Amino acid sequence: MSPTNSPFPITALAGQSRKPDQHALEILRELIAFDTVSRHSNLQMIDFIQDYLYQRNINARITYDDEHRKANLFATVGQGKRPGIILSGHTDVVPVDGQAWSSDPFVLSERDGRFYGRGACDMKAFIAIALAKVDAILESDSQTPFHLAFSYDEEVGCLGVHRLLADLAQRQLHVLGCIVGEPTNMQMKTGHKGKRAFRCQVTGRSAHSSTPHVAVNAIEYGSELLAFLRAQSRELEQGPHDARFDVPYTTMTTTMFNAGIATNTIPAASEFVFEYRYLPVQDPAPIDRRIRDFIDTVLLPEMREKAEESAIQLQPCIDYPPLETPTGAEIRKIVAAHAAPGEQSKVGFGTEAGIFGKHGIDSVVCGPGDINHAHRPDEFVTAEQLVLCEDFIDSLISDMAARKS
Structure with a gap:
């Protein structure tokens, strides 16, 4: 879709010369439209992502809950032989019951450089941008693949990711590390409680x-x-x-x-x-x-x-479990070189990064948006944060492609 036909006439922000990628916004619009509140199924969203990847000749592995109402998705993008980087996000969102929204929470809307919708901040924006960058990963011909890991039931206790990780353990997949894209204003966080x-x-x-x-x-x-x-x-x-x-x-x-x-x-x-x-x-x-x-x-x-x-x-x-990323972890060094500047700190809210860590996968937290804008009515992510996330993943792709040995 061309910018002139876009349903998002983005208001330019002071000091910001670039607008978010229209392809990423279209994916985000689709993801927001899926009502993946934790008490509901997430299968429609998983089917959408699986079909999106299949159109690019990428096969996804699906792991279900006991009732087959919910599922995780894991897919490898790229044919590189080196250990890859996981881009991780959860598909479920918190309820909107009793919240006074200014617009439909399941329709992405833009006002003054902010994109509103349930999950826009936590954390469908990260998933949308990761999907939008799949073509760039494939074109990079990098020896380092990127893995997409999208889970269910994170908001009710980080439940689904355990089955995803159990499946990875059976396959003995070797990875360099994991980036969990929870909202941190694109700053790297190396610990949580x-x-x-x-x-x-x-x-x-x-x-x-x-x-x-x-x-x-x-x-x-x-x-x-x-x-x-x-x-x-x-x-x-x-x-x-x-x-x-x-x-x-x-x-x-x-x-x-x-x-x-x-x-x-x-x-x-x-x-x-x-x-x-x-x-x-x-x-x-x-x-x-x-x-x-x-x-x-x-x-x-x-x-x-x-x-x-x-x-x-x-x-x-x-x-x-808590997260404490080892100081010498390679994923920590890589993300530090590309994340938004800021004092390296930790977050009080929980993520799936600690669970990845317990399974031997060094992990950090870094994603678009501010956690203070999540879970509330009129949840939003700014255009500026979307651009920062796009640049972050672009620079990761370039960095990995440049590593020849």
Whole structure:
């Protein structure tokens, strides 16, 4: 499509001489139109990408979830024999429920040099640009191939990428490293925190509120555990620090709570969700043990004095590792030479890069957009960030093609 016929009459930004590539914008428009909220299937988007690659004689490997409702895609672009570079992104997005959008979240729209749509920032822009650069990779005739790795269910705990990596392990594919294109304003990030989240279910004994002596109040015992977690959070603030994070210590917080059926009924059940995000240098196992010890030695004995059926169950719901890219990693050196300038730092939000790292694939995070513009109503990525990402991948392609040995 020519610029004159483009549905995106891009407003020029002050100081920016170039506009985003129209081909990349057309792909981004297609990707935004797929409603890949995590509770829905992503297969239409995967089919679109698979067909796009097939038209270029590139076969993609697909790994499905148990229900075949969702899938990962992995494809190798180029015939080079050297270890390749993975360009990684997730296809799912967070919901738009209850958010006040100024335009349809599943229709890419442009206003004043900003491109709006659910996933525009997190992280369909990176995927769109990677796909738009496939032809350039093929034309470069590089000895270093590029691999495209697009996963499902990242937003609900980095679930899908495990199957993709298990498939790669069986194939014994050798790679130089991985670039996860989460929004970092195109600056390289070499670390992020790990995360563990738990759903806690407290079971007590119900009674009329006028007879609390015969009840085991699930709200009150749940609250005692929450108070303990708050005390643990304060201790963690005094623990190991890493100044390269915006929040330089391990955090712990409660995010959901549900209990009670009536004002005159002591509840027999309560449920809440809590999480902690821990530094790469910190072992999460002792944190888990302190919580479980408090439940087993303090709360449960007292609860079961009145009601033997009392219970407190912790169900893990999210668990992904931290990222700490080795200083001497080749992918770190390569990306540092092409990423946007800025102080090398780490991010507090989680990515799939830590999981790649746990599988022996050195990884960094570098992608277009600002994480503060993601997940919110009117999510957007700027034209400037799109151009920076295009230049970044172009320079990577040129760099790899120039390496003859």
